[in-house]
Amino acid sequence: RADYEAMMDEDFWEVGASGKRYSREFVLAVLEERRRNPVEERWETRDFHCRALGADTYLLTYTLRQDARLTRRATVWRRAPQGWKIVYHQGTLVQEA
Template sequence: MEPKLTTESRLLPILEQLQQREPIFHHPEFGTARADFEAMTELDFWEVGASGSRYSREYVLDVLEERYRQPFEDDWQTSDFHCREIAADNYLLTYTLQQGRRKTRRATLWRHTVQGWKIVYHQGTVVAD
């Protein structure tokens, strides 16, 4: 039933770079301040959460700013990465995220710019048991 997802060999270096950035906003080495998260996202960034709710860039930035004010436990595992070029310098990265007993499929649209990698869009979908 599931598709066989294979990343083209020419995209493997990009896949490797993007894997290191996922899940988005969970890598302190890329920054934990609002300015860092602003630099990671396009101005028109938005996301659809696992709940199905849509979230604006400003809302996401507010939540991240609050989250990183205090130390917190961040336990997760990723797998099943796949990368596809959808337009020049624009890539769809998909993967599975396991957080405790919660399993989600994730999709992030990434854009490579002169400033570095920028997140255009993100979505998470809960995997039903």
């Protein structure tokens, strides 16, 4: 869990493909559960783009296919003294079979 925590800014939050808002603590708990009980999934990513939003802030966008589910993803990263931190993440549903 320490690895995930180190990557996330203290005020991180996420909007999932469902439209629900998730707190940092909720996302950390989900990631830890996935680490403890891995499930083999086929994920394909493509169309990566990175755009500077400010001196130390960047927007990373990409497309993620999880089986028949297609989403567009956006993650805001900020450079901090401790390294790069995720500030915000969002998934937007494109199509679902």
